[in-house]
Amino acid sequence: MIFPIFAVEASAQKPHYNITTDVTYPPFEFQKKNGTYTGIDVEIIRAIAKKEGFTMTLKPISFNSGAQMVLSGQMDGIIAAMTITSERKKVYDFSKPYYRTGIIWAVSKKSHITKLSQLKGKTVALKTGTASADYAKSLQKKYGFKITYFSDSNTMYNDVVVGNSAATFEDQSVMKYAIKNGLQLKIPSNKIGNAGYYGFAVKKGKNEALLKAFNRGLASIKKDGTYDKIVKKYLGESQKKISSNSASTENSSSIWYLLKQNWPSFVNGVIETIKLTVVGIILASIWGILMGVLGVAESKILRTFSNIIIYIFRGLPLLVLAFFIYIGLPHLLNVKIPAFVAGILTLTLNEGAYTGAFVKGGFLSVDKGQMEAARSNGLSYWQAMRYVVMPQGMRITVPSLINQFIITLKDTSILQAIGLVELTQTGNLIVARTQQGFQIWAIVAIIYLVMITLLTWLSNFVQSKIKA
Template identity: 40%
Template sequence: MAALGLLLLGLAPAASAAALAEGESGSGETYTIATDTTFAPFEFRDASGELTGIDIDIMEAIAEDQGFEVEWQSLGFNAALQAVQSGQADGVIAGMGITDERAEIFDFSEPYFTGTLTLATTEDNAEAIAGWEDLEGKTLAVKTGSLSEEEAKTQQEQYGFEITALDQTTTMVESVKSGSADALMDDYPIIAYGVEQGSGLVTIGEEIPTGDYGFAVNKGQNAELLEKFDTGLAALQESGEYDQIVDTYLGGEDDGVDKSSFTGLIVTAMPALLSGLGNTLLVTGISFVLAMVLGLAFGFMKIASNPVLRWVAITFISIFRGTPILVWAFFFYFGLPQLIGTPVNIWVAGVMTLTFNGAAYIAEIVRGAVQSVDPGQAEASRSLGLGHGKTMQKVVLPQAFKMMTPSLINQLVIMLKDSSLLLAIGFAELLYQAQQIYAANFRVTEVLLIAALLYFIAITALTQLANYVDRKVNK
C-alpha cells in the first residue's frame, strides 16, 4: 500500500485548472478546448499517439494566427459538450453540426466545414452499384439514429432496398465487406478518409448535403474566443492554409505507402501497436510485482491463527474476486478522484485495478499451496525443536513455492490479458491502440489479427521466460 501511495504521488498530474492558470500567466492566453476521442478525420490519434485531425489542425492554426494557446481535452463527444456547459472547457470543436436545438445552448462560430452524406460499397461491387437506382432488392447499412438513417428511410420507398441500422461506422464497413450488406451510407469525410487509409471501399453516387459544422462556446460566454476563431478562420481560408489542412486528410497528400495492402497497414499501424504493447507489458509487470506482495500478505493472513487477520483477508479476497475488474477500473479512475479531491493518473488507476484484482487471486494460490504441504512435515520439524517461523521458512514455504509457481505463471498471463480491459478508461494499451487505428481506417479484422498476433508473441515469450526462471529456482 505504501508503494502504491508513492506511485500515486509521483504520477498524479497537476489539475487542469493549475495548468490553465500557468498558461494565462504567460505571454498569451490559454483556452481549454474540448473535443471527441475518435472521429476521423476530424479528431483522432496518429501512429505516435498524438491528437490530430482536421479540427485539431484548424484550431491550432487559428491559435497561432490569433496569438493564444490551446489546452486539449479529449473526452468523447457528449462529455465534451458537458465540459463546456459546466465551465470545465472554454469551447468545443468536434465535427459538431450547427442545429437550432444546439443554438439554444451554444453560440456557434461561422461554419468551418459543410457536411455531406455519401454511399459507399466495396471495389468489387462498384460496377453493379453506382447509385440509388442500383440498390433495389439490396441491403443498405446506416448508423442508428443518424442523418444517414433518416435519409435512407426517405429514399427506401422509391428505390426498394432493405435497411440495416448498426451502431458504429466500423461495424457498417465490416458488414459491407463481409457481404451482410451491399452498401452503406455515412458522412462523406469519414468514408473518404477511410478510403485514403485503405479501407477497401469506394464512394458511389452524388453527395447529399446535411449541414454545417461549427466551433461552439457556452451561450453568452467567451465571445472574445468566438471572435478570435472567426477572424482566424477567415485568415486561414484567405491564405489557402485551410484547403491544405482539409486536403491532408481527404486525399490531398500521398506519403508513398500503399495503405490498401496488408504490408502498408503494418507499416502505418505497427508504431502505435508496439507503443501499446510496451504499455501493456509495463503495466502488467508493475501490477504483478505489487500483486505478489499483497497476495503473499493476504494469503498468510487468511491462514493465520488471529481471527481479525483472517477476517481482513477474507473480506479483501471476497470483494476483489467477487466483482468485475471493469467496475474497479472505473472506480479508481472516475470515482476515486471525487473522494480524494485530486485527479488520479491513468497509469495509477490501471496499476491499482490490476494489482488488487490479481492480489486477491494470488492470495488464494498462496493459501492453497501452503495448506497442501503435508502437515506431518511441520509437526516433524517442530518435534526437532524448530519454532513456527523456522518451520515455515525452512520446510513449508520451499515446498509451497514449488507447487504455486505454475499457478503464479498462469496468473501473470491472465493479468496481461486483463490489461486489455483498461481500454474502457482510455489507457493506451495494445487493444486501445488497435481500436484507435481501425476507427480511422475501418480495417477491423486485419488490425485485430495483428494485435492478436502481438498478444500471442508476448504471452508465449513471457510464459517461456517464467518457465525458465521456475526451472532455475525450483530445480
C-alpha cells in the same frame, strides 16, 4: 536584462489546458504515420491556442470516454466533432458553432439495400454517445431495425463491411471522407437528417475563460481565413496525402509494406504494453501475495478482509474497474488521475485479486500435518507459516502465477478504453488511417504471440530455477 526575464515569466504564466479529442474520426481527428494527430478539430484548436496565447495538452480517447472525462474534471474541454444538443447543454457549456453537420446512413458496397424500410429486422451499427446514434435511435421504432453499439468509428464501419451489421449512421462529411479514402461502404440516399452544429464543450459552469478564449480565437481565425484553409485542406484532399509525406510504388496493402511504414508506432505500442505488463505484474504480485498471506492469518478479521477484497476485485470486470478508477473516482474525489496510473491500479487490483486467490489456495493445500509438526516443535503460528508452509505453498502456486502473468499482458489491451496507446490501440489507429484491417490485425496478433512466447520462456526458466 529585464526584458528576457519578463518574457520567460510571461511565457510561464500562460494558461495551460487539458483538451480531449476523439481517437479516430477523420477528417476531424486522426493519427499520422509519425504518431502525431491531425484533422479539422486538431488544427482548429491549435490555431486558436496560438491566437489566444494558451498552451494545451491534447489527449485522444474514445468519444464517450472523453466526454465523461470532461464531466469528471479530468479534462478541461473537448473538441471531437461534438454536436450541440439540448440534452448536452444541460451538462456542458458550448462554444459558438464551428461546423455545420448532418447525418446520413451507409451500407456495404455489396449490399442491395436502398431504403430505410429494408432495414426491418436487421442490425444497425452505431457509435456510443454520438448525435448520429441518437438520430438512428429515433428512427428505430419506425423502421424496425436492431441496434449494436461500438466505442470507435473504425470498428463500427468494419462491422458493416464484413456483413455483421446491415448499415450504419454517420456524419455526412465523415462518411464521405472515409469512403473517399477506401472504406468499402456506399451511401444509398443523400438525404440528410438531423442537421445541426459542432461545438467545443466544457463542463457546465467551469472553465469560462477557456470557452471565451475559444470563441475569440474562432472569430479571429475565421476573419483571417485560417479556418477556411483548414476545412478546405481536409475536405479537398485524401487522408493518405495528408498522412504521408511521400508516395511509394510498393503495394500499400502488403503486410511488409504496412509494417515498414508503421514500425515506429508499433514499437511505441509494444513499449507501452511492456511497461504496463511489467509494472502491473510486480505490483499485482506484491498485492496478491499480501492478500494470500492475510487470507490464512490467525485473525478472523484479517481473513475476512482478504476474502472481501479478493471477492470484489476478482468479481468486477476489468473494463468497469478501469472506468471507475479513471472517470468515476476523479468525479467523486475532485482529483485528476493520470491514465497510466489508473491503468496500473486497475491491473494491480484485478490481477492481484486472482493472484491472492492462487496464493491462499497454495498455502491451504499444504498438508496440515506440516503446520502441526512445526507448532509441536515450538514454532509460533507465523514462524511455522514463514519457514514451513509458505515456501511449500509458493512452489505449488508458481504455475498459476505464470499463467496470470500471461493474462496480465493480454489484459493491457483493455486499457485502450481509458486512452492508453498500447499495442491494441496502436492497431486501431493504424487501421483507421490505412483501412487495412486484416493485415494490421495480423501484425498485431503476431507481435502479441511473440511477446507471450518470450514471457512464457522467461517464466518457465524462473520456474525451473525455483524447483532446482
